[in-house]
Amino acid sequence: MNNADNTWHLPPDNLSLPDDETHVWRASLCLSPGRIMAWQQLLSDDEWSRANRFHFEEDRNAYIAARGVLRIILGQYLNAEPTQLRFTYNQYGKPFLLPETNPEKLQFNLSHSDGLALFAFTRQREIGVDLERIQRQFEFEEIAGRFFSPGEAALLHSLPDSMKPEAFFNCWTRKEAYIKAHGEGLSLPLASFDVTLKPGKPARLIRTRDSPPEATQWRLQALWPGDGFAGALAVKGNGWRLQCWQWPD
Template sequence: MTAIIQEWHLPPAALTLPRQTVHVWYVSLEQPAPLTHQLEQLLSSDERERAARFHFEHDRRRFIVGHGALRTLLGRYLQVEPTRLEFCYGAYGKPYLAEESTGGALRFNLAHSHELAVYAFTREGEVGIDIEHIHPLADLDHIAARFFSKAESTILLGLPEDQRLMAFFNCWTRKEAYIKARGEGLSHPLDQFQVSLIPGEPTQLLKVEGSPEEVSRWFMTAFVPSSWLCSHLNG
């Protein structure tokens, strides 16, 4: 199944998340110092230690805003104080809510690129999201040959020059969203499954080597906030 988000809406005062629904948010990580300080107070001691390890101040601030915003959103959905939320992590680093800190089931995923973060939330199944800033790549062909499936690389190289950059980022974000939804990270080789990538065509997971049933399990969506490209997957 495919869809594309064509319109963004301001959030309601009270957040509810019906079943069989995915909410997607995007947040600017460039926030004024007072708000950044407020968000920092929501972080756990572990998160503050991680923030302190960044070499550059702007990276530290973006981490604080990104994780503080995540806690704020989760707290609103679950009607729980953001500071009470506890996280656990899958074998390959995918974050989950520790059930004892929430009292309700909620799946989420997040990604960031430059000054923008995106979040996906759902009550059913798994969800993955990725975002990339679209920028010229001198080694686009080399990256595609290394990471994409043979079919994807062939399609990419056969496209007109003015479509190839968008097609590349279509492919990359969709692949990242898929492996993040599965919680496998790069332990799942990127060349072992195929996604759609031609600009203007439906956003789809097309093929998974050795697991043909996977294609029907996932719902994939693409959207473009500003000059970024983002894909999310729910199954």
Template sequence: MKAVFIIPADPLWRSPPEAFVLGRDEVHVWRATLDQPKSQSESFLPTLAADERTRAEQFYFETHRERFIVARGVLRAILGCYLNRAPECLTFCYGAHGKPALAGDADLDTIRFNVSHSHGVALYVVTRGREVGIDLERICFDLKVMEIAERFFSRREVAMLQTLPPGMQRQAFFRCWTRKEAYIKARGEGLSLPLDQFDVSLVSGESEIALGIQRDPFEASRWSLRELPAATDYVAALAVEGHGWRLACLQWPDPGR
């Protein structure tokens, strides 16, 4: 029997609006459960492109295959609602480091999006005319976090981690990791931008997370970083180009519950 993750109710994550309207000063983050009945993944499958179906078939474990189909199906459904297009009519293109975008849309009001999923939970961020990145990680309790931090994080971040009690280091490590990943994904540069070349704060509960790039302070000022309370034992972060935007957190309907 496969493990099924059920997201508990949370007032932060609101039900979808009747009309999908997205202003240039708005950022919408959607949360979805990927563990759905077989009938749900089967309904999504016809909306996927041929290359997505091929990729789905390459997964060895059925759970991973079903989650992939649902993740792509929900993405297409969300974008289709904003664009007033059928999900199967959407075409994606990819940047040099794999960042997805809608093919053929290049004006200032173009819908931008990003996706992250981990162990049965997915987050989707959608904006208009702003670059965005999102990262979601389930906390792993058997990971040697200080060894990984010393290998990949900046010296300042490692020093901050070392000042924390051992019982707080793991949570802070994942806060740091997701914040750095969200920023890299927003820039679309993948790991060509080394993780140790910029700093993020590790503090929880900040309304806006500090970002530091010593070689280019102006670049750091172009971005906003936010922490997202995704679910129990998960950590998530959001990076958005610019400031002065409004965040809405929305829960994708779960027909399986």
């Protein structure tokens, strides 16, 4: 499979997640008011109070929609009611299922941007996913100079201007997916590892400064979430294949 060639299929009725698969779901978070009302009932008390802390209704509704989709998909994999699932968070805010509601050791991560969301699931592997709307009017090189590694910033600089938006967001989403898989936020310095970014080239973790073998232990995968978006998936370990499912709106 070409690295960015993922196609989104409707999921089968008998959905399962074998050990050697990673699933990514794509979903629109723009739901009808009726659906938002119904899905509020799926949220736990802490999710409910978090939803109510959003200043803008649009952000509140996107949060409710994302948690609703997440709970329904997890419920399908675990054969559980969405409301029965209990989340816990590490000190950097990464959500996990509490072990007692996760007998199958499912790992997940999610990302949302501009009304669209990606949800990634696997078994017993660290996983991170990121989605960004590609902006075309942006100080690409200035931001790259501040956040990317010197090698990544130099490669971006060398590309023709027409390639820079895609290359920049390739780099951004790949770095973010890897950071999210680790789950330690920016305590993993962004410049301490290098990823590929050139459009048309496969996604790859090239090197890590602190632990060189780490680069061979991870697989980065470019995702193609739709026109105007960039996406990336990071999973620890090899020997898995990707399935991409479209949430039925």
